[in-house]
Amino acid sequence: MIEDMFGGAPEPAVDWYPRWLKPEDAARALLNLVDEVAWKQDTIGTPGGIKRLPRLTGWQGDPGAVYVYSGIRNEPLEWTPTVLELKAAAEAVTSAIFNSVLLNRYRSGDDSMGWHADREPELGEEPVIASVSLGAARRFDLRHNATGAMRSFQLTSGSLLVMRGRTQAEWRHRVPKAPGLVGERINLTFRFVTPR
Template structure:
C-alpha cells in the first residue's frame, strides 16, 4: 500500500450515480511535488476540435498514456498513448489501491489558468464499456467540478482539491454530464489525471 495520507471518503447521495470523493489521496507536500513533475515531464499537446463546423484549439493541454498502444478518441480527436513512466505508475498504483481496479489508460489535462476549461460531456465512449469507472486525480489549484443530470437537470458541485481523488462508476455516465467551467478569477494552474479502462 503506497498511500501517503489517511483516507477520508465522501459518498454523494445522487440518483442514477455512484460517486465518491477522497479529499486527500496525497498530502499537500507530495501533491505539490507531483504537480511540478507532471508539468515539466509530460509531453503536453494542444489539439484542435471542431465545434459547430468551426475549428478551435481546446482550452487546455492534454496527454495520453496507456497499455498496448490502444488509442482513445473523443470530440473527433484520436489520441495515441505514450508508454507508462515511473511517475505515472506511482500515481496509478495509489489510485488502484483505493479503487481495486486495474486501469489501462490515463488522460491528462493541464488547465493553465482560469480561462482553461472542459465543457459539458460524459465519459461514455464505446471503448470504455457500458458502465465505466473513471478515477480523477487533481493537483494544483482547486477547481469547481460540476455535474448535471440529463433528465431532471439536478446539479451538484464539488471543489476538487490539490491531491484529491474523485471516482465515478456504475450508471453515472449514462445519466450525468460533468464539466470544469471557466473561472473569472486570477488563478493558477491545475493538472488532472483521469484513469480509465479501455476494453
C-alpha cells in the same frame, strides 16, 4: 417531480476522497508532471471552424489502449514515472485496473472543460474513472440528464474523485472557467479502455 416516485433526488455514483494525497506530495507530483508529460495543444472541428481546446492534454497508456476523444484519435504514449505512481495508488483504492490516462492541464482559470460524459464505446457500460487533481482547486459540476439536478465538488489539490456505475450514462460533467484564477491545475483521469 419524477424522482420523488423513486424516493428522493438522484445522486451520482461517486466516491470522494478530498485529502487523498498529502499536500506536499501533490505539489511535487504537479511539478514532475509539468516536465515529464508531452503536453499537446489539441484542436477540435466545430461548425465555426477549427478551435483550440481551452487546456493542454496528454495521453498515456498500455500499447493498444487507443481512445477516441471528442473526435481526436489518441495513441497512448509510454507511461512516465509519476503517472505510474499515481496509477498504482488509484488502483489500490478503487480495486480497479486502468490501462490508460487522459491528462488535462488547466493553465489558469481561463482554461476549462465543457459539459460531456465519458461514454465512448471502448470504455464499456459502467466505467470506473479515477480523477486525480493537483494544484489550483477547480469546481467540478455534475448534472443529472433526466432531472437537471446539479452536484458540485471543489476538486482540491491531492483529491481523488471516483466516478462509477451509471454516472456516465445518467449524468454529464464539466470544469467551468474560474474568472481571475491564475493558478495552474493538472487533472488525471485513469480509465480502462478495451484494447484494439
